[in-house]
Amino acid sequence: QSTSLNQTPVTNQPPTDSQPKTKVPTGLPSLLPADKFSTMSITYKDPVDVAGNIYFVGPTHISETLFEMSCHFKKSTARDCQLSSPQIGDIGFYHFGGCWYRVSVTRLAPALTAYFMDYGNTDCISAEGLRRCPESHKDIPPLVQKVQLDVGTSDK
Numbered sequence: 378q379s380t381s382l383n384q385t386p387v388t389n390q391p392p393t394d395s396q397p398k399t400k401v402p403t404g405l406p407s408l409l410p411a412d413k414f415s416t417m418s419i420t421y422k423d424p425v426d427v428a429g430n431i432y433f434v435g436p437t438h439i440s441e442t443l444f445e446m447s448c449h450f451k452k453s454t455a456r457d458c459q460l461s462s463p464q465i466g467d468i469g470f471y472h473f474g475g476c477w478y479r480v481s482v483t484r485l486a487p488a489l490t491a492y493f494m495d496y497g498n499t500d501c502i503s504a505e506g507l508r509r510c511p512e513s514h515k516d517i518p519p520l521v522q523k524v525q526l527d528v529g530t531s532d533k
Contacts, residue, residue: 433497
């Protein structure tokens, strides 16, 4: 689900005069240490964004966490825990392309739709590939954040 488009060092510190003044989204402080720069990866670019300035980003080191989660569910009984009657807001795992992805159900009709919590995209899914999320994984916050750059921000 993820294509790393770009890696940019960012910091969770107040901007200096030489840095652009941008607001850090509320969820990022737990992902970004305030005392050092972090390399960020763009995991998803919003294709319906007309202005071309909405991205989903996360620290590069989270790719290891995502890989570990997927491996855990490949080996576990997740395949046996069908989420037979999904409801809006349910958190589960969805099997796609040989991997398990953490999702949140966002719509039931006309098609079952889920938000891929750790990548930023929303897509239609089949109920057959949807499994219950163990309680131990429900409290893990999404590993990416939606950011919107100001219009006219450089591509660099």
